[in-house]
Amino acid sequence: MDLQKLKCVVVTPEKAVLDEAADFVAVPMFDGELGVAPGRLPIIGRLGSGELRVTQGATIKRLFIDGGFVQIRGNVVTLLTPKAVFAGDINVSTAQTVLRSSKPETTPEAQEARNKSEQRARAQIRIAAKSK
Amino acid sequence: MANTRALVKRRKAIRNIRKITRTMELIATARFKKAMDRAIEADAYTRRLAELAGDLTSSAATIKHPLLEKRAEIKNSVLLVMCSNRGLCGGYNASILREAAPHLRKMQTEGVNVHLELSGKRAMAYFRFQGIAATHAYSHFEDKPSFEEVDVVASRYLADYIAGKIDRVDVAYMKFTNVAKQVPMVETLLPLSTHVPESRRKTVSAAAENKGSVEYEFLPSAAEILEEILPVSFKIRLFKCFLDSAVSEQIARRVAMKAATENAGDMIKDLSLKYNRARQAQITKEISEIIGGTAALK
Numbered sequence: 001m002d003l004q005k006l007k008c009v010v011v012t013p014e015k016a017v018l019d020e021a022a023d024f025v026a027v028p029m030f031d032g033e034l035g036v037a038p039g040r041l042p043i044i045g046r047l048g049s050g051e052l053r054v055t056q057g058a059t060i061k062r063l064f065i066d067g068g069f070v071q072i073r074g075n076v077v078t079l080l081t082p083k084a085v086f087a088g089d090i091n092v093s094t095a096q097t098v099l100r101s102s103k104p105e106t107t108p109e110a111q112e113a114r115n116k117s118e119q120r121a122r123a124q125i126r127i128a129a130k131s132k
Numbered sequence: 133m134a135n136t137r138a139l140v141k142r143r144k145a146i147r148n149i150r151k152i153t154r155t156m157e158l159i160a161t162a163r164f165k166k167a168m169d170r171a172i173e174a175d176a177y178t179r180r181l182a183e184l185a186g187d188l189t190s191s192a193a194t195i196k197h198p199l200l201e202k203r204a205e206i207k208n209s210v211l212l213v214m215c216s217n218r219g220l221c222g223g224y225n226a227s228i229l230r231e232a233a234p235h236l237r238k239m240q241t242e243g244v245n246v247h248l249e250l251s252g253k254r255a256m257a258y259f260r261f262q263g264i265a266a267t268h269a270y271s272h273f274e275d276k277p278s279f280e281e282v283d284v285v286a287s288r289y290l291a292d293y294i295a296g297k298i299d300r301v302d303v304a305y306m307k308f309t310n311v312a313k314q315v316p317m318v319e320t321l322l323p324l325s326t327h328v329p330e331s332r333r334k335t336v337s338a339a340a341e342n343k344g345s346v347e348y349e350f351l352p353s354a355a356e357i358l359e360e361i362l363p364v365s366f367k368i369r370l371f372k373c374f375l376d377s378a379v380s381e382q383i384a385r386r387v388a389m390k391a392a393t394e395n396a397g398d399m400i401k402d403l404s405l406k407y408n409r410a411r412q413a414q415i416t417k418e419i420s421e422i423i424g425g426t427a428a429l430k
Contacts, residue, residue: 011180013279013371015173029351044184045351046360068364069357071184073346080181082279082364 006038008054010063010079017084018054018063025077026053027070028123034070042073047081049120051127062087064127066120085124087131095121095128136414139407143400150396156220157389163275164382170276171308171375178368185365187348188358198294199362202323208245209300210289211236211318213259214377215252217271222388224306224381225254227316232304235318236264247298251374275382277374279367286367293322305373306380314380321369324362 008025010018025036028050047068054061068081098121105111213232215225232255239246249268250256256269273281292298301322307315350357 011173011177013174013177013368014170016176031351034351041349042346043349043351044188044354044357046357069181069184069361071180071187073348078180078184080177080184080364082283082367 004038005075006036007076008079009076010052010065010081010084012081012084017086018061020054020056022054022056022077024053024055026051026055027077027079028052028065029070036072036077038075040072040075043070044072045070047079049116050123051087051130052079052084062127062131064090064124087127090124090128092125092128095124099125136407136410139403139410143403143407146396146399146403150393150400153389153392153396157386157393160382160386160389164379164386167275167375167379167382171372171379174368174372174375178372181361181365181368185358185361187346188354188361197359197362199290199322199324199366203299206244206299208247208298209239209302210247210249210292210298211239212249212251212301212303213255214273214303214305214373215250215255215258216377216381217253217274219254220388221381221385222391224384224388225252225258228304228306229255229258231316231318233262235302235304244300273374273378275378277371277378279371282371282374283367286370289322289370290363290366298322303370303373305377306384308376308379308383311383314383319373321366321373324366 006022006025008018008020008022009016023038027034027036027045028048030046030048033050034045047065047070049064049066052063052065054063064083064085064087065079065081066083068079071078071080098117102114102118102121105114211232213228215228219225236246236248247267248259248264249270250259250266251270251273253271256266256271259266270285289298289301293301300320302318302320304316304318307317307319309315348354
């Protein structure tokens with residue numbers, strides 16, 4: 001196998017979003033970002049919501065990923081996620097309304113759900129702003 | 133002899149019907165292709181998820197999870213019946229309801245409190261006629277069910293199941309095996325029997341053999357990831373049910389409309405024959421009348 005190139009595959013239940021070669025991939029894990037260069041050891045991990053960067057030469061593709069799993073094996077990075085959106089297609093206004101309408105919650109579960117949705121919205125706005 | 137005018141009128145009406153059924157057949161064919169493509173795309177996800185789960189189980193110890201445990205006593209259960217929103221698809225809805233209704237009765241005689249949930253207007257109409265109330269009814273799942281919509285329903289089931297409000301989830305739907313064969317069936321989705329569907333198992337184990345086992349690094353830990361995978365695999369299975377039923381519905385409609393178009397063609401032929409005979413008979417009658425008239429004048 002070619003050691004110089006990574007292959008990045010992103011699939012959602014609805015469709016295969018991305019399947020292409022890359023020099024470097026930055027994956028949003030549940031606890032922070034994970035940079036993947038060719039020749040990485042196999043790993044299985046949980047994803048958080050955040051930005052996936054696929055670098056190929058001088059072009060960088062940015063995607064918003066909303067949780068899921070990642071599997072890296074033999075230079076193939078596979079991301080399984082319920083939702084993946086290209087940075088250009090992110091709907092900023094809905095994310096902003098989510099942020100604006102979010103209120104403090106009383107129960108811990110509701111609080112956690114609120115934090116998650118806020119985090120998700122912030123990540124979307126950030127990624128959309130970067131890609132402009 | 134039949135009235136020629138009435139025959140012409142009927143023939144015209146049937147021609148119009150044939151036009152409609154043929155168009156519906158074409159539309160169903162196009163929709164079926166789209167639905168099929170979606171199902172294939174979803175298959176890629178399930179396959180990779182199964183691969184991942186296979187790799188995990190080979191390296192992680194056996195785990196216990198509430199979603200996997202079969203409960204000794206089933207008090208509350210959910211039966212989700214998936215039908216179509218529209219008719220004109222042959223025996224599609226009837227065959228699903230024929231599976232669902234006995235299952236519902238059987239559960240009720242066993243003393244289980246069944247929460248009936250319906251998807252599709254046809255199912256709602258049927259159970260309303262039967263006088264059975266449904267706890268939830270959805271009619272927004274058309275031929276393109278989106279994962280987000282299914283996710284809402286699936287998350288509610290998971291939450292209720294873990295909270296102990298329900299002990300079992302069954303789905304009555306049309307399982308898609310291939311283009312020529314779809315089977316109506318009732319499937320138990322919760323508790324999860326295996327986190328990998330039986331048919332996928334073989335391909336996974338075969339794939340594992342080919343690649344040989346790989347030492348993985350896990351983030352966070354294998355057991356934690358496996359615990360996360362179980363709810364996702366339930367969601368994807370429910371999503372697959374929706375996709376299957378969408379594909380099956382279009383196939384059923386295509387077949388029904390094809391038969392209707394053919395029947396209309398046969399009927400038009402039959403009516404044309406009758407019309408020609410009636411016309412011929414009328415002409416003969418007129419000629420014989422004229423001949424009779426001239427003969428009387430002589």
